[in-house]
Amino acid sequence: xxxxxxxxxxxxxxxxxxxxxxxxxxxxxxxxxxxxxxxxxxxxxxxxxxxxxxxxxxxxxxxxxxxxxxxxxxxxxxxxxxxxxxxxxxxxxxxxxxxxxxxxxxxxxxxxxxxxxxxxxxxxxxxxxxxxxxxxxxxxxxxxxxxxxxxxxxxxxxxxxxxxxxxxxxxxxxxxxxxxxxxxxxxxxxxxxxxxxxxxxxxxxxxxxxxxxxxxxxxxxxxx
Numbered sequence: 016x017x018x019x020x021x022x023x024x025x026x027x028x029x030x031x032x033x034x035x036x037x038x039x040x041x042x043x044x045x046x047x048x049x050x051x052x053x054x055x056x057x058x059x060x061x062x063x064x065x066x067x068x069x070x071x072x073x074x075x076x077x078x079x080x081x082x083x084x085x086x087x088x089x090x091x092x093x094x095x096x097x098x099x100x101x102x103x104x105x106x107x108x109x110x111x112x113x114x115x116x117x118x119x120x121x122x123x124x125x126x127x128x129x130x131x132x133x134x135x136x137x138x139x140x141x142x143x144x145x146x147x148x149x150x151x152x153x154x155x156x157x158x159x160x161x162x163x164x165x166x167x168x169x170x171x172x173x174x175x176x177x178x179x180x181x182x183x184x185x186x187x188x189x190x191x192x193x194x195x196x197x198x199x200x201x202x203x204x205x206x207x208x209x210x211x212x213x214x215x216x217x218x219x220x221x222x223x224x225x226x227x228x229x230x231x232x233x234x235x236x237x238x239x
Contacts, residue, residue, distance in 0.1 A: 017237035027220030082147035087115035108145035
């Protein structure tokens with residue numbers, strides 16, 4: 016099984032509360048040690064337990080790939096140090112902007128990044144520098160908050176079911192992997208709110224249906 020069912024803090028919106036790259040996962044400090052160990056085993060990552068700006072909404076507030084992580088301006092020093100201590104070579108960018116939900120605004124893998132078109136040019140450059148990839152503006156299903164509308168790994172992209180053909184080509188050109196569409200948690204189209212993953216596996220919200228799991232496995236190329 017390459018896609019596992021779980022929750023964070025009793026909630027199926029696992030992508031709102033956590034994030035994962037090829038190397039690390041970040042979960043709120045309140046998550047139990049047993050759940051953290053399972054996550055590490057399933058995704059083959061080092062898990063970091065911390066808040067972001069004293070909030071449990073880790074996946075909504077932060078965005079990351081193997082090269083770097085974007086954090087909102089009000090992140091605490093001890094939270095930054097927790098990330099540094101677990102992954103000393105990752106670029107940590109504290110974004111000094113009024114916008115804070117970088118997990119919702121940025122869709123990235125290790126090959127590229129698509130960002131909310133409402134971001135300013137200088138912020139897009141900072142995102143590109145931090146993540147070590149080209150960052151370009153784009154939409155999914157005609158909506159700007161691309162980070163919540165899709166999940167991208169180094170094998171594939173799962174996106175909102177109303178992704179257009181033009182947007183699909185754009186996603187694949189920027190992120191350099193195939194894409195597909197689907198839902199999560201029994202019909203939720205904002206797929207990144209309910210799943211995290213990398214090339215080793217994925218963890219979906221515990222109310223995700225069998226057909227949805229099948230599509231996740233196919234889209235992220237996790238079928239073994």
